[in-house]
Amino acid sequence: MIGKLVAQDVLKIKRKGIWFLTFLGPFGVVALQMVNYGVRKAYLLQQSDDDWAYYISNVSAFSPFALILGIAILTSFMASIENETNGWKQLTALPVSKMAIYLSKFTVLVMLLFLSSILLALFSLSYGVFLNLGDEIPYLELLKYSIYPFLASLPVLALQLWVATVSKNQGIPITVGVFGVILSYSAYVLPDWMIWKWPSLLNQWNEPMINVLFGLTFGAILYVIGMVDFMRRDVK
Amino acid sequence: MEYIVETNQLTKRFGKEIAVDRVDMRIPKGEIYGFLGPNGAGKTTTIRMLLGLMKPSFGSVQVFQKFLNEDRLNILKKVGSLVENPSYYPHLTAYENLEALRKVYGIPKSSITEVLELVRLSDVGNKKVKGFSLGMKQRLGIASALLHNPELLILDEPTNGLDPSGIIEIRNLIKRLPAERGITILISSHLLSEIDQIATTVGVLNKGHLIFQDTIERMREYSKQKVLLSVSDREHAWQSLVAAGIKAELHNGMISLKEKSDEKVAQAVRSLVHNDFSIYRVEEEKGSLEGIFLEMTTEEKSL
Numbered sequence: 001m002i003g004k005l006v007a008q009d010v011l012k013i014k015r016k017g018i019w020f021l022t023f024l025g026p027f028g029v030v031a032l033q034m035v036n037y038g039v040r041k042a043y044l045l046q047q048s049d050d051d052w053a054y055y056i057s058n059v060s061a062f063s064p065f066a067l068i069l070g071i072a073i074l075t076s077f078m079a080s081i082e083n084e085t086n087g088w089k090q091l092t093a094l095p096v097s098k099m100a101i102y103l104s105k106f107t108v109l110v111m112l113l114f115l116s117s118i119l120l121a122l123f124s125l126s127y128g129v130f131l132n133l134g135d136e137i138p139y140l141e142l143l144k145y146s147i148y149p150f151l152a153s154l155p156v157l158a159l160q161l162w163v164a165t166v167s168k169n170q171g172i173p174i175t176v177g178v179f180g181v182i183l184s185y186s187a188y189v190l191p192d193w194m195i196w197k198w199p200s201l202l203n204q205w206n207e208p209m210i211n212v213l214f215g216l217t218f219g220a221i222l223y224v225i226g227m228v229d230f231m232r233r234d235v236k
Numbered sequence: 237m238e239y240i241v242e243t244n245q246l247t248k249r250f251g252k253e254i255a256v257d258r259v260d261m262r263i264p265k266g267e268i269y270g271f272l273g274p275n276g277a278g279k280t281t282t283i284r285m286l287l288g289l290m291k292p293s294f295g296s297v298q299v300f301q302k303f304l305n306e307d308r309l310n311i312l313k314k315v316g317s318l319v320e321n322p323s324y325y326p327h328l329t330a331y332e333n334l335e336a337l338r339k340v341y342g343i344p345k346s347s348i349t350e351v352l353e354l355v356r357l358s359d360v361g362n363k364k365v366k367g368f369s370l371g372m373k374q375r376l377g378i379a380s381a382l383l384h385n386p387e388l389l390i391l392d393e394p395t396n397g398l399d400p401s402g403i404i405e406i407r408n409l410i411k412r413l414p415a416e417r418g419i420t421i422l423i424s425s426h427l428l429s430e431i432d433q434i435a436t437t438v439g440v441l442n443k444g445h446l447i448f449q450d451t452i453e454r455m456r457e458y459s460k461q462k463v464l465l466s467v468s469d470r471e472h473a474w475q476s477l478v479a480a481g482i483k484a485e486l487h488n489g490m491i492s493l494k495e496k497s498d499e500k501v502a503q504a505v506r507s508l509v510h511n512d513f514s515i516y517r518v519e520e521e522k523g524s525l526e527g528i529f530l531e532m533t534t535e536e537k538s539l
């Protein structure tokens with residue numbers, strides 16, 4: 001059942017610019033470094049002995065922010081496809097459970113964001129190689145700093161999907177999204193418990209894995225809460 | 237009798253307001269059930285509950301003799317619906333819209349071309365729905381409802397916003413379906429004239445109450461014509477008629493004769509003339525279905 005719905009959702013996001021955004025996000029993040037290194041490469045290379053590590057830290061200064069922004073945009077696009085002509089009622093009248101409908105939306109979003117993360121790793125790698133940062137390419141670190149923020153951002157995704165699907169007024173998810181983006185931009189000063197800080201992988205213990213585990217756990221919890229609320233509500 | 241849809245004391249509250257009040261709907265197999273009611277009567281709310289889009293506040297729904305809350309997915313496999321305005325994805329073509337549904341039903345692709353043919357959208361199948369006219373969108377909605385060859389078709393005001401030729405076209409399409417495909421149809425409307433032309437069974441909903449439910453013939457019986465007399469001194473005229481053993485009623489300042497044969501009317505007139513009442517007019521009122529519908533819904537009492 002879920003496979004059919006995912007196939008349906010993939011068809012529905014056609015021509016909506018969603019695939020383009022999935023590509024644009026990671027590209028934009030690396031493009032910022034292209035400008036950065038393009039303008040002052042010599043200076044930046046002086047800053048550290050490990051040029052790859054320094055480069056990765058530069059890239060990941062912007063990726064959490066792009067991720068949160070991407071989540072806000074993608075979830076609201078996803079919801080708007082159904083809200084536009086109240087597709088929810090047609091969807092709910094199909095022989096599928098509301099649980100599956102919600103799970104399918106979440107699955108497609110996770111797939112898109114995961115793809116974005118992989119693209120981020122690929123783009124970072126390519127530009128790093130182009131910059132000639134050294135022969136010892138830290139593949140694992142590159143992957144880690146692309147995938148970890150995504151896993152740590154799952155609670156934000158679950159929250160945004162929930163708000164976007166149950167709000168009658170689409171101003172609400174957009175407001176939540178904008179706040180999230182602003183918060184993620186100021187991750188340094190946020191307390192550790194705020195979910196918008198987690199994709200930055202910062203915490204008082206200096207252990208990114210903590211954010212990943214919290215992301216997975218609270219992502220699952222917020223997902224279940226959102227889904228139960230969605231199932232409980234009447235469809236207009 | 238085998239009922240395809242059967243509700244028991246179906247009720248829906250929104251806060252204090254009761255939108256649907258203890259409705260016992262019965263739709264026999266193979267019928268076209270006309271679900272009539274003025275705006276805000278609760279038709280759409282009832283239909284939403286039949287599809288499980290809304291949970292009843294009280295009461296139950298059975299479709300194909302199975303309880304909706306127990307067997308919802310199995311029931312919905314055999315139900316096609318169009319509730320209020322059609323839902324569609326404007327950025328997709330008509331074909332893609334149907335393909336999205338087909339993926340979920342898991343039926344062959346040929347069913348898409350078939351329904352497009354049926355609602356005469358084959359020519360524009362590959363155009364984005366964004367540019368469709370209202371009538372085309374409505375037809376696409378009906379195609380979506382028919383895609384998986386349902387046994388029960390639920391159409392909520394399917395001719396809403398269509399021009400006369402569009403209305404006739406949809407009506408003819410709906411009329412053909414029970415015979416050609418053996419389906420049972422529930423069609424709602426606030427226009428009696430529309431129901432009158434296609435329904436075989438009628439349910440009238442008013443302020444959440446189902447105030448009438450029977451065959452269209454029974455409904456038409458209520459609409460038999462009346463003979464009305466306009467006379468001088470009507471109070472006494474009426475009394476003199478009753479005294480003479482003629483069945484009559486005083487109605488809106490007119491005398492209404494209960495027996496309408498030529499002979500009985502002549503007898504009443506003769507009796508009035510004989511008693512020196514002036515007769516201004518003798519008229520026949522063709523009670524229309526519209527008339528009874530209005531009467532039913534304004535008097536708000538059960539028939």
Ligand SMILES: Nc1ncnc2c1ncn2[C@@H]1O[C@H](COP(=O)(O)OP(=O)(O)OP(=O)(O)O)[C@@H](O)[C@H]1O
Nearest residue numbers: 236250255273274275276277278279280281282426
């Ligand atoms: N989601 C809702 N929340 C609150 N009230 C509602 C809701 N949906 C419907 N109502 C109320 O229920 C009543 C019945 O509405 P419904 O849409 O079922 O009527 P209808 O018979 O379909 O009318 P129409 O011919 O205009 O389509 C109305 O008074 C409406 O205001």
Ligand SMILES: [Mg+2]
Nearest residue numbers: 279280320392
């Ligand atoms: Mg309605």
